[in-house]
Amino acid sequence: MTSLGAVALFDGVSDVGVRSLSWSGDRIVGVGEPSGRAEFSVIPGLVDTHVHLLGYAGGRANAKGFDTFTWPLVTIREEQTLHATANAQRAMRMGVTTLRDLGADESQAAMSRVFDAGILPGPRLLASGPVGMSAGHLDLFTPRAVADRPPVADSPDACRALVRRWARAGLTGIKTYTSGGVLSMGDKVSWRNHTRAEIAATVDEAHALGMLVACHTHSEEGIQIALDEGMDSIEHGTGMTSAQALVLAERGIPVAPTLLINDMIARAEVPVSAEAQSIAAALVSARDELLRAAADAGVRFVLGTDANGYFLEFGDQWRELVRMVEVLGYSPARALQAATSDAAAAVGLGGSVGRIADGFGADFLVMRGRPWEDVSLLSADNIVAVVCRGQVVAGVLPG
Ligand SMILES: [Zn+2]
Known part of the structure; x- marks a missing residue:
C-alpha cells in the first residue's frame, strides 16, 4: 500500500x-483523516470522452510534407498504431488517464488490451x-480518388453488420453521425447523415451488444434525430x-x-481549407450563446476535445477546460467535475474511475495549488505527479 499523508482533495464532485x-x-483503498500539513492537492485523472488516437504523434510543428488528411494515406497501419500508442501515453503523462477513441477499429482495441x-x-x-454512410462525415475524410477506404454502412442491415464487426473486434462503443461536419472534404453541416431506419438499427444493435452510442451532430435536425x-x-x-437543451438536461x-x-x-x-474555416466560423459565431444558455439550463457538458495530436495535441485537454469555464460559464470546480466524474459516467x-473514493481506480493527479478554485491553475504546468492504475507515470510523488 502507498499513501499520501495529507492532501487537499477534490474528489471528482467537490x-x-x-x-x-x-x-x-x-485501487484506492482509503480516504481518511490526514496526518500533517497539506502542501499539495489531488484531483482524479482527467477523462477525455472524444479523441482520435490515430494521428501523427510528432507534433504539428514537425509534420513536414503531409497534413492531418494525407498522413493516414502515406503511413502504413503498423506505424500509425505506434503513433497512436505514443499519443495515448502522452495524454496519460499530461494527466488524462482515461480516453475514449471515437474513430477506433481493431488497432485501438488491441492497444486497450x-x-x-x-x-x-x-x-x-x-x-x-464508427458506423457512417457513404458521403457521410467520416467517409469524406478520405479523398474521393482513394479506393481503400474505411468501412461504411448503407442500409439498416449493413449498419447492424458493422456494429457486429466492431463488437467481434472487442470494441466497446459505437460512434454514429446525424449531420455533416467541419473538416470532411466537400461536406455540409446541413447534410443529414443516415436515414431514421439506419440510425434506429445502429442504436438497437449496439445496445443489444452492450455498447454506448455517441452521436456526432452539429445541426438542429441532427440533434433532434439523436434525441x-x-x-x-x-x-x-x-x-x-x-427546447432541445431542456430535453438534454432533463434526460x-x-x-x-x-x-x-x-x-x-x-x-x-x-x-485548414478555406471551406473548413468558413464552416467553423459560421458554427462558432452562433455557438457560444447557445451553449451558454444550454449550460444555464442544466445540460451536462463533459470533457471531449477531438484531439488527434495534430490540431489539438494530447495535453491540450487543459486548455479545453479553460474554454469550458469561459464559454459555458462553469466554475473551475464544475469544469473539473465535467472532466472527471461526469465524463467517466x-x-x-x-463506478470505476473519475472519483477519489474507496474502490475506485487509482488514477489521480498531485497538483500545486487548488485548481478547482482558480481557473489559472487549470494547467498541466501545475502537475507534480500523475498516478495511473496505481503507478507513478509522470513526475515524482511528494515526500
Ligand atoms: Zn471526433
Missing part, C-alpha cells in the same frame, strides 16, 4: 477538505467504432435549440462540446 489517500495496486494487461504503460482506453433515436451522448451539439444526456478545436479552425490557427465508467 472539495472534501484535507485528507489522507492510500492505494494498493490499481495491451494497456490493460500491463504489457505497456497506458491510460484506460475505450474504443468506439428521438436514443443516442447515449451528443458530440459537438453546436446548434442545439433551447441527463452528456454533451462533449469540443470548443477549442472549432475555435482554432474558425480562426485558421491551424492549417458519460463513457460508462462512472
Whole structure:
C-alpha cells in the first residue's frame, strides 16, 4: 500500500477538505483523516470522452510534407498504431488517464488490451467504432480518388453488420453521425447523415451488444434525430435549440462540446481549407450563446476535445477546460467535475474511475495549488505527479 499523508482533495464532485489517500495496486483503498500539513492537492485523472488516437504523434510543428488528411494515406497501419500508442501515453503523462477513441477499429482495441494487461504503460482506453454512410462525415475524410477506404454502412442491415464487426473486434462503443461536419472534404453541416431506419438499427444493435452510442451532430435536425433515436451522448451539439437543451438536461444526456478545436479552425490557427474555416466560423459565431444558455439550463457538458495530436495535441485537454469555464460559464470546480466524474459516467465508467473514493481506480493527479478554485491553475504546468492504475507515470510523488 502507498499513501499520501495529507492532501487537499477534490474528489471528482467537490472539495472534501484535507485528507489522507492510500492505494494498493490499481485501487484506492482509503480516504481518511490526514496526518500533517497539506502542501499539495489531488484531483482524479482527467477523462477525455472524444479523441482520435490515430494521428501523427510528432507534433504539428514537425509534420513536414503531409497534413492531418494525407498522413493516414502515406503511413502504413503498423506505424500509425505506434503513433497512436505514443499519443495515448502522452495524454496519460499530461494527466488524462482515461480516453475514449471515437474513430477506433481493431488497432485501438488491441492497444486497450495491451494497456490493460500491463504489457505497456497506458491510460484506460475505450474504443468506439464508427458506423457512417457513404458521403457521410467520416467517409469524406478520405479523398474521393482513394479506393481503400474505411468501412461504411448503407442500409439498416449493413449498419447492424458493422456494429457486429466492431463488437467481434472487442470494441466497446459505437460512434454514429446525424449531420455533416467541419473538416470532411466537400461536406455540409446541413447534410443529414443516415436515414431514421439506419440510425434506429445502429442504436438497437449496439445496445443489444452492450455498447454506448455517441452521436456526432452539429445541426438542429441532427440533434433532434439523436434525441428521438436514443443516442447515449451528443458530440459537438453546436446548434442545439433551447427546447432541445431542456430535453438534454432533463434526460441527463452528456454533451462533449469540443470548443477549442472549432475555435482554432474558425480562426485558421491551424492549417485548414478555406471551406473548413468558413464552416467553423459560421458554427462558432452562433455557438457560444447557445451553449451558454444550454449550460444555464442544466445540460451536462463533459470533457471531449477531438484531439488527434495534430490540431489539438494530447495535453491540450487543459486548455479545453479553460474554454469550458469561459464559454459555458462553469466554475473551475464544475469544469473539473465535467472532466472527471461526469465524463467517466458519460463513457460508462462512472463506478470505476473519475472519483477519489474507496474502490475506485487509482488514477489521480498531485497538483500545486487548488485548481478547482482558480481557473489559472487549470494547467498541466501545475502537475507534480500523475498516478495511473496505481503507478507513478509522470513526475515524482511528494515526500
Ligand atoms: Zn471526433
